[in-house]
Amino acid sequence: MKKKYVIPVAVLSSALFMGTLAPVQTHAVSTSDQTQVQQKIVHNQQNKPFFNKEKGQTSSNATEKSAQEHLKQNKKAYNISNPDQSLKQTDLKTDDLGMTHVTLQQTKNGVPVEGHLVKVHYSEDEKVEAVNGQFNTSIEKSSMSTKPSITKAKSIATAKKAVTAPDELVESPTSDLVIYPFNDENHLAYKVNVNFLGETPGNWMVYVDAKTGKVIDQYNTIMHASYKTSRGFGIGVLGDYKTLHISKDMSTQGRDYYLLDQSHKNLDGIYTLDAENQWVLPGKLFSSSDAAFRTSYERPATDAHYNSEEVYKYFLEEHDRNSIDGEGMPIVSTVHFGEDYNNAFWNGQQMTYGDGDGDFFIPLSAGLDVAAHEMTHGVTTFSAGLKYRFQSGALNEAFSDIFGALVDEDDWEMGEDIMGAGAKADGRTALRSLSNPSKFPVGADYVSYGDGNGMYPSHMDEYYDLPIELDNGGVHINSSIINHAAYLTGEKIGKDKLGHIYYRALTVYLMPDSDFDHAREVIIQSAVDLYGEDSPEAAAVAYGLNEVGITG
Template identity: 60%
Template sequence: MKKKIFVPILITTALISASLPYSNVLAVQPEAQAESVTAKKWNENANVPLFVKEKHAAKRSAVSSADALSFLNENKTKLNMKNPQGNLKLKKKETDELGMTHFRYNQTKNGIPVEGAEVLVHYNEKNEIIAVNGTLNKQLEENSLDTTPAVSVKTALETAKASVDAPSTLDQLPSSDLVIYPFQGKNHLAHKVNLSFLGDEPGNWYVFVDAKTGKVIDQYNAIMHADEIKTQKGVGIGVWGEHRQLHISRSKPERGGTVFNLADYSHEGLEGIITYDYSKGYLEVFHGKDASFKDDFDRAAVDAHYNSEQVYEYYKHEHDRNSLDDNGMPIQSVVHYGEDYNNAFWNGTFMVYGDGDGEFMVPLSAGLDVAAHEMAHGVTSNSAGLVYRFQSGALNEAFSDIFGALIDDSDWEMGEDIMAPAAREGGRDALRSLSDPSRFPVGAAYVPYGNGDGMYPSHMDEYYDLPRDLDNGGVHINSSIINHAAYLTAQDIGREKLGKIYYRALTVYLTPDSDFSHARESIIQSAIDLYGEGSPEVAAAAGGFDSVGITE
């Protein structure tokens, strides 16, 4: 077994309780019960954060990063931290609608950020610190590490490009950050390179190049399966023949004439909702000669543009979130991608939709839940940052499915509007089901890693112990367990409250390395924040997880 580097930080509603035994708060994992906190083995499928609770909170003098760090320093022994004031760097400060303030810190070593290691400190509206959670790399706290790179950023970029066979011309500028990357029991100084491109084999690759040796340590594809301009009204017809009211804009190119663009700048504080065409192999704003988009070629773009605005409106009205990053970033979609391409994905910048093959799928932009799913990946990328592997990756996919079903609220299925008539006739009327996951089979390659039934799992008893090279360790497969927990909770409290609880957990409590156990506790804590201890909403949040075998 590989040695576990990250040590969970206790979460508390005040000063850490020393009397509560750790074993009482460890969740049952799919393979085996976790070992003691100080001697856990490395298990990438079961990184279990701890939550410890206490009834009383001590009032602090101020709500500030300096005060939060002072609190951590005062309690570093109980928190099992060595030097929080010296090793934690503020990443984000947020105040939510409940008046709570949250400080999110990244662990550092010699000023270099540690990948995936984050600590959060939460204040209530009375200036009381009520919770601390996260993960910490204890090896780095206790041992020295040379953090002077011997390999240049330029060399690392070239190595990364070669390792993923990236095209010579990228759609977006690559980025590189110097980080400390824990991998297979060792801490590496690494250049974290992000390469994003479309083309025949689209990628949103993260490649970790050893900054000492120049060799690739690890890599994964985080594709998540997008003159004065004045906005005016337009119309269009969608994939299934729906008449859509659209916000579009008009421009006058240098070559003369007037074109009408699927580009919406009508929302204050939002950089725009823009839809692109990729049918020629490059990005071009989707446009026409007039304000009516009713040709067959237009239909996929009409739905992508219309659905993007619906999803934007949901987050704005339900959660007061301004776009995917909560800071007005443009919402961008790409249609007519690939040939007979039965997929859609979020590449870190765009929602990208294939046209389907007409046999199994129609253009994937037809599904409001598909658009909501891809845009939720953008929300996750800009909040919890759930790493797209194993349980954290399954949570990433689950939150996208859940918000897809909340926004397209006609049922609890995913992708019912993108299935072609032939697929429906053959019994495949959706991609996944939150209400009854086992209604659909998984791919043949996944079957040997489950319980033999070969269906999507609804319970931890049916968990697929997949290797990292199959579905990134089961991100699309095991997500259905979390999906079903959310569905069961919604049967007791409704969609609106479910959305508020899960959104809060995603944006306030979850961290990049969170697993199913941490998700349970984060969601329960979110329900407590919103509705109070002992409320029906808290019972429903816990009950959903209990019913799928994710227990305390």
């Protein structure tokens, strides 16, 4: 019988919605009243991030104090009683349009409320233009204690046990005290991050009740997918010639060349490392006895190194973003991870590429769009912070696919350069298609949760209502709806303008808990910011979203 190739949902991967007290008091003024229930996690209108336009309201200047004052003057509209006590500034930045954005974190007795931020957006002449975010009124009004009963050390031990973490970790776990609204209750909790590798790598967020020591919630955020500067070249997996920025070992005995690019000002380097087919990271710096990286073993490294620089240059030249974090952080990739590993991922710190099994996948570093996908997960980590499950997770995946298609601008397919002979023979010529999502089938386990056609959805009528244990609630499946909306818009206004609009939405307006309806509001607003209220660009964005059934 001929093998049927259906994409593993873990491929190219990089969360959760807040629950609230009953009656629900986490609120967000939203245009949608859709209610969803997933794995006992309540999603409803009050729990959605809000987006309010405040055209031309005057303010003295764009500061934490003026933002708090604006919210205080309009506290009935926002239902925030004491913004000067409940909201503390975490960021203030001015963008290329001259708009200033003040980000405020909701707190209780100085303890942050997980995922609850309010942003006040100012025009160039310092008038309040818009306010968006998420605020939990029940926490503000409550007298809950914020004094923990267990230690951070205890929370870390509990978290490691909950995720079956190995003894060897990527880095020491972190633990931060937060207030975590979840399943109709506001918890004082430790947010513990546990990061480890192996055949099933994990970058886990575990919420441990700071009173009882029990695990409240947990989820995996793995986002699947002395030298002198010198010039070299390499041959990629597909046989193409590539010029590389590399480094020469200048030590007394050193004769080797390394895949270390130190040629870019204000960037802490582009590093490509070799896991040597082990399940460990980051591996050792990839080296060669000469400046040519062309053997079959070196070719995946050639692609990873070259593609990392191409994606870096895209974000710098198109969006003035210096590296993944915007601050010049090193760009690190590891190739030859594990044996026959059919995956690529971003683990919160770096990109990692398997070699594939040679049948379904060839080495995954061969895809420029794959590199762009994984690095965009990093950009999302350092901007919107979209939580990696349900609709916020689908947005996370969609933005990575969209920027994959923008950087690799030849087509609207995702992963077409990494498919193996067996997959191609069975008609699986790419991972996903932005232009025609239903070109490819989903896994058999997911079919019953959709409309029955078993294909990737391109409209909300085909939405897969998946539980958390399947694809984190559909992050790789339902993302294709957003993908298709972007494609429809891009066909009208071009990839360049599409990229600027979606980048602004990702880095200025989207929030950790954003869903599809909120994404519609802020993507349209981003087009308005850049091109005007009645512009063809804003109309094209609305058209694309309307056509996939995200109508607000």
